[in-house]
Amino acid sequence: MSFIAIDLDGTLLNDHNEISEENIKAIQSAQDKGFEVVISTGRAYFDVQTICEKAGISPFVIGTNGATIHAKNGECLSSITLAKDCAKSILQWLDERNYYYEVFTDQAIYALKKGRQQFYNEIQSLKSAGLDKAQLATEAERQFDQFGYVLVDSYHDILSQAEEFNNILACTFDKMKLEEAWNQFKTNEELMVVSSADHNIEITNKRATKGMALEKLAFMLNGTLDQAMAIGDSNNDLSMFEKVQYSVAMGNAKDKIKAACIMTTHTNVENGVAYAINRYMESFAAAK
Numbered sequence: 001m002s003f004i005a006i007d008l009d010g011t012l013l014n015d016h017n018e019i020s021e022e023n024i025k026a027i028q029s030a031q032d033k034g035f036e037v038v039i040s041t042g043r044a045y046f047d048v049q050t051i052c053e054k055a056g057i058s059p060f061v062i063g064t065n066g067a068t069i070h071a072k073n074g075e076c077l078s079s080i081t082l083a084k085d086c087a088k089s090i091l092q093w094l095d096e097r098n099y100y101y102e103v104f105t106d107q108a109i110y111a112l113k114k115g116r117q118q119f120y121n122e123i124q125s126l127k128s129a130g131l132d133k134a135q136l137a138t139e140a141e142r143q144f145d146q147f148g149y150v151l152v153d154s155y156h157d158i159l160s161q162a163e164e165f166n167n168i169l170a171c172t173f174d175k176m177k178l179e180e181a182w183n184q185f186k187t188n189e190e191l192m193v194v195s196s197a198d199h200n201i202e203i204t205n206k207r208a209t210k211g212m213a214l215e216k217l218a219f220m221l222n223g224t225l226d227q228a229m230a231i232g233d234s235n236n237d238l239s240m241f242e243k244v245q246y247s248v249a250m251g252n253a254k255d256k257i258k259a260a261c262i263m264t265t266h267t268n269v270e271n272g273v274a275y276a277i278n279r280y281m282e283s284f285a286a287a288k
Contacts, residue, residue, distance in 0.1 A: 001223040004030055004280065005062070005214050005240055006273055007232035008041040008048065009142070009196065011250050014269050017145050019055040026274035027057050030281060038062055038217065040210045042167070042196045042236055044104045045070045047147045064104045065194060065236050066213035067166035067204050069220075078216060079106065080208040081164035086190055090168055090203060091155040093184065100171045105163035108150040116151060120144070122173060133173075140171065140199050168203045194236035202236060211239030229280050231265070231273055233257060248276045 006012050006027075014020055027037050039048055040062040048061050049070075061070045069078040082090075087103070094101045095112075100119035103110040119140075126137035152158060172178050182201050186193045192206045218225050229246035230237065233253040241247035241260050249258040251267035258264050265279075266272035 001034070001036060001221065002284075003036045003038055003214065003218060003223060003225060003228040003244075004277060005038045005040045005210070005228065005230040005244070007210075007234070007237050007240075008039060008043060008051070010139075010233040010252060010268050011231055011237075012039070012268070012273050013051070017051075017142055019051065019057070020271050020274070022271040022274040024055050024057060026271075026277040027059070030277050031057075031059075033281060035281070036060060036221065036223065038214065040066075040214060040230070040232075040237075040240060042169070042202055043146060044068075044109060044148060044166075045076075045106065047109075049074065050147045060217060062210055062213040062217065064167035065192075065196075065202055065204050065208060066210045066239070067104075067208040068106065069213050069217055076106070077220060078213070079164070079166065080205045081166055082168070082203075082205055083190070084159065084165070086188075087165045087168065088159055090185065091158065094168075094170050094181070095155050097177070097180075099177070099181065102169045102171075103158050103165055104167040104169070105161065105165055107148075107163050108161075109146060109148050110150050110152060110158045110161065112155065113151045113153060116144075119171060126173060136173070136198055139197055140173075143171075166204065166208070169200055170203070171200045173199050194239075196234045196236045209239040210236060211241075211243040214240055215243050227284070229276070231276050233268070246280060 037059040039059050042065045045063040058072045067080045100115045123137045123141050126133045185191050192204045194202050225243050228244040230240040230244045231248040233250040247261040249261040249264045250272050265276040
């Protein structure tokens with residue numbers, strides 16, 4: 001048994017937040033040939049499930065940057081959470097400094113009404129501020145297309161929820177402010193801090209990464225990552241690349257991500273996932 005782990009945003013999803021027909025066919029072909037396809041993303045499982053159902057595919061899902069693992073039938077196989085006192089200190093720090101933030105649980109994505117509106121206004125302002133900033137704004141706006149948002153008045157409302165917290169995402173277009181948040185939480189030995197875009201950081205339990213989750217899933221299924229492939233485009237995919245034999249960067253990935261991989265495929269709007277999967281399966285067939 002071998003695995004194909006695929007990131008979502010900037011990888012499997014095109015610029016319309018959809019999985020193309022070519023990518024769908026490649027995934028289905030891989031599954032028909034006995035490969036275990038795994039969606040590995042920073043998104044929450046319930047959001048990924050909606051996307052997969054629309055595309056007609058049924059993969060394993062590593063969600064919230066490795067904090068959760070779900071089987072094809074929706075069963076939760078693993079959930080690694082943030083301690084409530086730790087989450088409280090994170091949210092308080094972010095709130096006092098006026099960051100936009102979202103808290104991911106197994107049931108919802110919590111965000112502040114005021115903060116969401118402010119961040120939305122920033123996005124609209126950036127759209128008219130030059131090509132580079134407009135592209136960044138468009139990427140940030142796609143974040144709001146996720147399913148499952150619950151808007152509240154204060155972070156205390158989030159802390160009062162019964163659910164456990166899997167992931168906290170913080171956003172800002174201010175590079176110095178983003179670096180400040182990165183430095184604040186990166187030194188905390190309880191936490192793992194990664195980034196999936198130029199405007200965010202994502203905070204999970206230190207035992208939750210995409211790579212660790214993929215390794216755990218392979219163990220659960222009595223499989224191996226010796227011949228596995230991972231495809232991605234961002235900093236939060238690096239832990240996956242370290243665990244597999246075949247690491248593939250998207251054509252739209254930054255040079256740092258491409259340098260960490262053995263291969264670069266086409267971009268996410270050019271069916272780069274399908275191209276990588278098809279080449280991977282060809283190499284397997286040739287080896288037999």
